[in-house]
Amino acid sequence: MDTKQLDKQYIMNTYGRYDVALAGGKGCTAFDENGKKYLDVSSGIGVNSLGYCDDGWVEAVTHQAKTLQHVSNYFFHEQPSKLAEKLCNLTAFRKVCFSNSGAEANECAIKVARKYSFDKYGAGRNEIITLRDSFHGRTVTTLSATGQDNFHTYFFPFTEGFKYAEANNFESVKALANNKTCAVLIECVQGEGGVNILDKDFVQAVRKLCDEKDIILIVDEVQTGIGRTGKLFCYENFDITPDLITCAKGLGGGLPIGLCMCNKKLENVMQPSTHGSTFAANPIVCAGANYVIDTISDKDFLNEVNKKGAYLRDKLEKLDGVKSVRGLGLMIGIELEKNNAHDIAVKCVENGLLIITAKNLLRMLPPLNISYSEIDEAVEILNTTIQEDK
């Protein structure tokens, strides 16, 4: 049996896949098992932040694999220690807690917020406000946190204590914030929800409300973080500082890592035995993340992400058949006049462009080091595909 047949026979059917088996890649280019070439503007959902098999990243990861591949969290290791130091020095945060994915990073943030509240106010102050159209993960608790009704099916009972407010409607957040509320959890740009950029006024008003009521503001940076929106973290675009953030996707450059970071107020909330994960802070994964952070935290690199994002959005807006384009940095949603994003994505893949969707939009999350000529090529393939469909 070939790869696709094996997958269909032996892997649970949790994804509708494109009809392609990828086998290799370099930079923004991927190859399938037949050697066909694809330009990739999806980076494995914003994961391969430096593209496929970046030389420096490969060197960092293989060096660590040859030296020591895993230690339990009962021992110290320099890779997570240095990664945590870098992230704290680059931000206002004080401490890091490692995990292996975005959902787990959010689980950790939820635990930190609830324990802070429990320690200070006692039991019962445990509600968390999240937003409609948010996405926070696939565990039973992060499904609960996700403000989309279609995610709240089958797997009952879901974790209690989540309330959903309208994005960009401050009154709806205020109406839910009471003496049971311990946290507000938001994405500053909702990724899976359709690349919805929150209003700066709204985000700032939520920050102020949280300050007044000692409510923990958690920003989910799983998709928006690590340079994706032209800043190291997306909240910087909104001139606020959260109490807690989570990140994952682009952090490891293609290896599974997540983390949550907290400010001074929360730095001593977690104590031995309150949280843990066998694989978290894995040295190889952290070596990849250290390389990614060293590369993308550079001001010039982040400026280029902004410039390339503006260049790409501008080209997309001019395409015949494109209704609107939204995004920040290299996180981009494209609304089509025919509202047929999924069909166009499938045809783009046939035409050699790996692209994904978010709700009814096409979504681009290209490697952050994509070149201008690759951007031109991607727009050309998309344009050809849209025109062929007319």
Ligand SMILES: *Cc1c(COP(=O)(O)O)cnc(C)c1O
């Ligand atoms: C992808 C995503 C998650 C879940 O991350 P996993 O690594 O798939 O668990 C959580 N929050 C946001 C905003 C995401 O985009």
